[in-house]
Amino acid sequence: MTELKNKLKFIADQEEYTPEPKKRTWHYTQKPYEYEMTCDKCNGNNIEWSEYEGKIWCYDCKIDTKGTEGVFSGPIPIQCAAILGMRFDRWDMVNKQVLTYDDEKKEYVPRSTHFSMYKQLVNKIKQLRDGVKGNGMLPGDDEEKIIEASDEIFEKLSGDEKAEALKYADKILNEKTT
Numbered sequence: 560m561t562e563l564k565n566k567l568k569f570i571a572d573q574e575e576y577t578p579e580p581k582k583r584t585w586h587y588t589q590k591p592y593e594y595e596m597t598c599d600k601c602n603g604n605n606i607e608w609s610e611y612e613g614k615i616w617c618y619d620c621k622i623d624t625k626g627t628e629g630v631f632s633g634p635i636p637i638q639c640a641a642i643l644g645m646r647f648d649r650w651d652m653v654n655k656q657v658l659t660y661d662d663e664k665k666e667y668v669p670r671s672t673h674f675s676m677y678k679q680l681v682n683k684i685k686q687l688r689d690g691v692k693g694n695g696m697l698p699g700d701d702e703e704k705i706i707e708a709s710d711e712i713f714e715k716l717s718g719d720e721k722a723e724a725l726k727y728a729d730k731i732l733n734e735k736t737t
Contacts, residue, residue, distance in 0.1 A: 580611035580612070580613075580614065580623070581611065581612045582610060582611060582612070583608070583609065583610055583611055583612045583614075583652065584651070584652055584653050585649045585650060585651050585652055585653075585658070586608035586649065586650055586652070587608070587646075587647060587648065587649055587650070588646060588648045588649065588650050588657060589645065589646055589648075590606070590607065590608075591606050591607065591608060591615045591626060591629070592604040592606055593644075593645065594629040594630045594631065594645065595627075595629035595630050596615060596626045596627055596628065596629035596631075597626065597627045597629070598615070598617035598619065598620055598624060598626055598627075599624055599625055599626050599627050600617065600620045600622065600624055601617065601619050601620050602627075603617060603619045603620075605617065605618040605619050606618065606626065609623040610623075611623055613625060614626070630645070641722065647660060648660075648670060649667055651669075654669075656669050656670070657669070657670040658670060659720060670720065674716060674720050674723070674724065676712050677709055677712045677713060677716065677724050677727075677728075678724075678727060680705050680708055680709035680712065681709060681724075681727065681728045681731050681732065682731060683705050684702055684705050684706060684709070684732065685731050685732055685734070687702045687705065688702070688732070
């Protein structure tokens with residue numbers, strides 16, 4: 560009987576034990592409420608990512624808490640989520656950069672590489688169309704070669720980046736030259 564009591568006491572002690580919270584090294588770039596998460600204490604959405612992993616900060620309760628799971632409670636169809644405006648890019652708090660998921664590499668990579676190259680090529684196309692010289696233009700640059708290069712880079716972008724890149728290109732290329 561004593562052995563059974565000791566086992567039950569051990570189990571009870573284990574359930575009460577909560578390890579020291581681990582500091583977060585990244586968080587999603589969108590706010591927790593954009594993923595339909597709420598505070599699990601007050602059900603409010605005045606929340607932010609906590610400095611601790613697996614927690615959110617509730618401004619109303621003034622506590623770090625686990626929050627509700629929101630869209631993370633089940634499978635997330637990524638393309639459907641993108642249509643709803645959800646992004647799963649991460650802010651790398653250590654290296655101070657946005658990371659986006661690379662489908663080919665199956666990992667998060669710095670976002671700026673291909674996206675910034677694409678933006679530069681779109682700007683070159685705009686300059687060529689407007690007859691602007693200088694600003695990074697090379698003597699052999701022609702619109703067809705740059706469009707071909709931008710198409711190659713566009714294919715390397717993630718789904719979220721492609722949508723953003725198209726918006727950027729549309730905005731830049733349809734601007735009126737002053």
